[in-house]
Amino acid sequence: MRKDYDLGDVVELKKPHPCGTNAWTIVxxxxxxxxxxxxxxxxxxxxxxxxxxxxxxxxxxATPGA
Known part of the structure; x- marks a missing residue:
């Protein structure tokens, strides 16, 4: 897979977190x-x-410069 993510992006993983959400921020x-x-x-x-x-x-x- 090519790198198409960067610091600060919000990504979706294949399995949800136990809290119920499926969105993660790269920190x-x-x-x-x-x-x-x-x-x-x-x-x-x-x-x-x-x-x-x-x-x-x-x-x-992620927004540039943030």
Whole structure:
């Protein structure tokens, strides 16, 4: 999969979070990617390959300069 996501983007994963929401904000990128749940604020850390496997689509791109 080509990289089509960036820091601050809101993404949708294949499985929803237990709180019921399926939207996550990317808060850290490197060898691994940290996501923050938009519903409850919980954070999870994925290895990049695992994140790309679970990624369904980018819901909202981050605003430039934010």
């Amino acid at each position: 850290r990128m490197g060898m691994d990617i940290r996501l923050k749940c938009t519903g409850c604020g919980a954070t999870v850390l994925f290895v990049r390959s695992e994140f790309e496997r679970r990624l369904r689509r980018v819901l909202k791109k």
